[in-house]
Amino acid sequence: TDDPIPTPSVPPPDILRCAYMEIVVTDLAASREFYVDVLGLTVTEEDDEVVYLRSIEEFIHHNLVLRQGPVAAVAAFSYRVRSPQELDRAVDFYTELGCRVERRAEGFTKGIGDSVRVTDPLGFPYEFFYDVEHVERLAWRYDLYTPGALVRLDHFNQVTPDVPRATRFMQDLGFRVTEDIQDDAGTVYAAWMRRKPTVHDTAMTGGDGPRMHHVAFSTHEKHNILAICDKLGALRRSDAIERGPGRHGVSNAFYLYLRDPDGHRVEIYTQDYYTGDPDNPVITWDVHDNQRRDWWGNPVVPSWYTEASLVLDLDGNPQPVRERTDDSEMGVTIGADGFSYTRRDEDEEMPEWKKGEYKLGHQL
């Protein structure tokens, strides 16, 4: 990266985990129906403007905030830190970086106490908090489970033009990389990084940014994810299914990508692996490996690469989006100069059914 973000002289806050995302939705009733009636998230609290939602195993006030607003966007990527004292560290860390930093003793959303919001050096609205209202952990409430029950918030995914620059900054913030996608020339297309010992709390996806690629909830088993698809079919809302279900190469998890009524992307995810050891082996995937994003080699739809949600600054205005200048993952894997393989050292082209619509100029 030509333009590295300097490493602050002060230590970063000790982050526990990604905790909630606040999204702005343009039709609160429609979004509530999607997240509550279709996906089955639990309403902790709500009013005419905001709905606070949580997953079944959660004991903090919320994992997702839906806020009515004029433009669909993300207001906050919010992380829980290990103690109240870590908020001071967050303030110092971002202040030294010249970021805009706001702190409110009473918190920015209901249920959350003292918290810090910043516009980070990559342009994302990040939040840190420790104080939070405890609510009933519904894990044992099997009378409330639906066939597609979402049990935890698993991770965020952010779109940013320069992945190595973003990754190094996140490492300064205390994150550890678990997997990434590169090519032989060293271009990095995406990177996954964690605080809690799963594959990630957030990932950096190369593209025009800052934008929000998706927010991911986990289920207990794979059939729970299939049940969500089945229900969307029954509701004649199958067009909400953008990609999957499938098995990821990266993370080894089973996945599904949905689009909510505003187009915000939601992943449903299950069964990645433990990454908590300091020497956890980092896995680098070749961008031309057709199993990297879908272990079964099923084509990624173009919208998944190109579309993402705007993010807001601390005044609630959309952040300007800067173009990626490195190669695009979609471009190098298909199109005139792109290629993908199932078996690295084989010359044979992939069969038609694995190429999807990514062949430049593909015709029926």
Place this chain on the structure above:
Amino acid sequence: TDDPIPTPSVPPPDILRCAYMEIVVTDLAASREFYVDVLGLTVTEEDDEVVYLRSIEEFIHHNLVLRQGPVAAVAAFSYRVRSPQELDRAVDFYTELGCRVERRAEGFTKGIGDSVRVTDPLGFPYEFFYDVEHVERLAWRYDLYTPGALVRLDHFNQVTPDVPRATRFMQDLGFRVTEDIQDDAGTVYAAWMRRKPTVHDTAMTGGDGPRMHHVAFSTHEKHNILAICDKLGALRRSDAIERGPGRHGVSNAFYLYLRDPDGHRVEIYTQDYYTGDPDNPVITWDVHDNQRRDWWGNPVVPSWYTEASLVLDLDGNPQPVRERTDDSEMGVTIGADGFSYTRRDEDEEMPEWKKGEYKLGHQL
């Protein structure tokens, strides 16, 4: 249909179920590896030329015969009948139709006794038998199960140009239709029909025929099908996955389509419904309903519509393929004059990610 096949004056044989398919493969070792090492079918018997395979819950000698030969094709769609006497009925039934009929007391394949092979009026090589060697039903042998264990042969699927003509003939043969795909003008694109009380023992798919579209084995649960995909990924053979996994609209079953080393298509299938009552409701799906073939609205790859296996006459020569003259399902659902919908009475076009590569002239 302009050219109906006359209904014979004699009764058809009383068919129990689809029992096995005999396929010609061009590289027996490669096919054996696919069906045995990858898919886990059990070898009942084998020699240098032929491999006899069965599923875990089967007690008859085989459900699939792989025979080494010069051209990949299907040598027999074989059905079990209720008693030895039914073979005489089969002979009479097809003889009256002017079909070529052969009978061998010792059977056409190992493990099978007295049997009748015909080239049916649609051009397919059909076989009927009752006598069969019993082998161990491995249902309780959980020490032999793999994560993707195939437990039963479920159905065949045949490609034929004129679906109503074929369906009426199959009804004369004693089959009952359970579901079909039509348009408002009454064009029939496919029909499913059964003897045993599942959704089908075979289906007629509109297209250039006679050809074999696929043979289907069932698993106990959906995760077994996902395990097959995962294993193919691990073996770097994910390009064998042509379509799915997904949930069918038609049949309500969970499915996956694979292509074997010769391109023969194999479906893995689970959890359709009981159809054994005479008044079992027939379900007609609109061809423009985007959930008919995949309940989640995921696009069908073109190869699934266009590619199929040749079938052989009783001398082992490939049958000539006649073109379909009715509209093609792929043509009417995409392309210049085609369309599909998620919600019937909505004008809104489907999102890009649901259109797949079927948009005529789609460009990256």
Place this chain on the structure above:
Amino acid sequence: TDDPIPTPSVPPPDILRCAYMEIVVTDLAASREFYVDVLGLTVTEEDDEVVYLRSIEEFIHHNLVLRQGPVAAVAAFSYRVRSPQELDRAVDFYTELGCRVERRAEGFTKGIGDSVRVTDPLGFPYEFFYDVEHVERLAWRYDLYTPGALVRLDHFNQVTPDVPRATRFMQDLGFRVTEDIQDDAGTVYAAWMRRKPTVHDTAMTGGDGPRMHHVAFSTHEKHNILAICDKLGALRRSDAIERGPGRHGVSNAFYLYLRDPDGHRVEIYTQDYYTGDPDNPVITWDVHDNQRRDWWGNPVVPSWYTEASLVLDLDGNPQPVRERTDDSEMGVTIGADGFSYTRRDEDEEMPEWKKGEYKLGHQL
């Protein structure tokens, strides 16, 4: 058997399948809560006295009728026949046997037309019908599925003192035996028999009878059965779980036994095998094989052997119960003279944890 039921000179009715059970319950509200709110059966129709319930894949009016009454009992084991004409056959068949036979053109329960009820030679209230009101098959209504969705009625289970006598009679009625439990002396402890090609439509369990042992509904997958247990725990109704979940030896199905508010036993069941061929291999289990009833060797609770529901005559009075005189399965597998083994030819006794409470005089 010393007292065989004569084989009628007329043919039996052509039975399709077990179709519904009518049970008398002493607290209709409590039973409705159990079957609808807890188990998720669908109410087709109801009034103050009766609730008509069906499973998700059913298209006939009901699979279970709850009728308020003074004594918990079974009013009908009801089977669907292949055509209206079969009712005449049923009348003739049972009339020749000297049974009490009633026929009502308008049927005995809502949704059912012309039907025949008999007290059969074994003392059970049997019903036969063809005419039935069709209702929506909810198979595709995944918006209505619960985690423990019951998809089909699978079978009945009847308690009768003399199993061979009952079995021969049922064979005269057109049933085929699929599995049974015997000892070396030829005593038969239980037998499973079918019309539809699953392991059974009903089973005969040796014991004081006539009584109803259980009625069984099936789920798609094993996790659906576990979900029912989890929900019962969440509702603090785990004491409704009498036995299981477990894997049966007989039938190879996965199972769970519940007790409803009146003590009627309900089985939840999934994944037995196809039995539709005339030469389907019959499996005989040794009564001393500790894996016959639970493949994992987990002890059967005594109540499962000893408790069962009364059955009614056609006037609604409980049938007298006659004692079994043959050895009891519980007696021969435990107790002073009983034994069970995990490995037939091994002298070693089973470990304490496999013996359960069946050891005569077991003390803490």
Place this chain on the structure above:
Amino acid sequence: TDDPIPTPSVPPPDILRCAYMEIVVTDLAASREFYVDVLGLTVTEEDDEVVYLRSIEEFIHHNLVLRQGPVAAVAAFSYRVRSPQELDRAVDFYTELGCRVERRAEGFTKGIGDSVRVTDPLGFPYEFFYDVEHVERLAWRYDLYTPGALVRLDHFNQVTPDVPRATRFMQDLGFRVTEDIQDDAGTVYAAWMRRKPTVHDTAMTGGDGPRMHHVAFSTHEKHNILAICDKLGALRRSDAIERGPGRHGVSNAFYLYLRDPDGHRVEIYTQDYYTGDPDNPVITWDVHDNQRRDWWGNPVVPSWYTEASLVLDLDGNPQPVRERTDDSEMGVTIGADGFSYTRRDEDEEMPEWKKGEYKLGHQL
């Protein structure tokens, strides 16, 4: 506790997770067959005396060591620490407590480098290490998965007479309690405690000790655990199943307990919840709650309460076992003075089938 273990003045080592258990087995071939051929653990390395095994998602050398020896026992409960420096802390911590401490730069088992073994104040052989040989993480090797694949080592479980005493000591060692079982008088029957953010890395079970109650491996899904039971049935080894499968109340996980050829108890476990926040709510279960150990209220077999493995001192001699003086969980929940309930405030006794063999003087 009357006899608290003093809190050392020095900080404890920073423990990452339970990493492996070393057990002494009396017939190495029999044990290898059980853990490798039946349970499917992967052999990293082996010789005539020792077998080193790991789970599918593991990247360190082993999770289980089988060592041939004269007396079945546990040689080490081994934990991985965050860095090499933590070993010095471990030495100081236990030295101050007056424990026997041994350190070997080359480690005590193959694949492990510099490590510390101690006999802890509770009498257990504990080990700490950081240096370890990395091996292939087989997570993506679906070609190697069995239906019951064990993916991680999840936790240990130790038997100790005085649970509060042990718990306080473990808290000094840096563990956090997540759940426990108590009665109204404050007697503690068991406690679960963790370093990694699952419900536990180890648990303290009240009883005669020090002994090892069990070691637990996790699977991805519940059906994997059922598959292990099915396979044991197929191998006619169902008597290895001591308890379960079932759903725990404590931990909310799905479980199964097996006994290996030496009687060492192995749990198979899946799907507990995230506990990594410092204020994670501690759950206290009432010892009389019949759903605490099995959410479905199925009886715990007595052997599960009373039997456990010896543990060794650093010379390889079995530690003497000290009796529990507090009430026993089995005693207070059954027997003359014991009781259990499904619904706390209900007087009604549990049905017979829920009491199991724990009724004092229960007779057939």
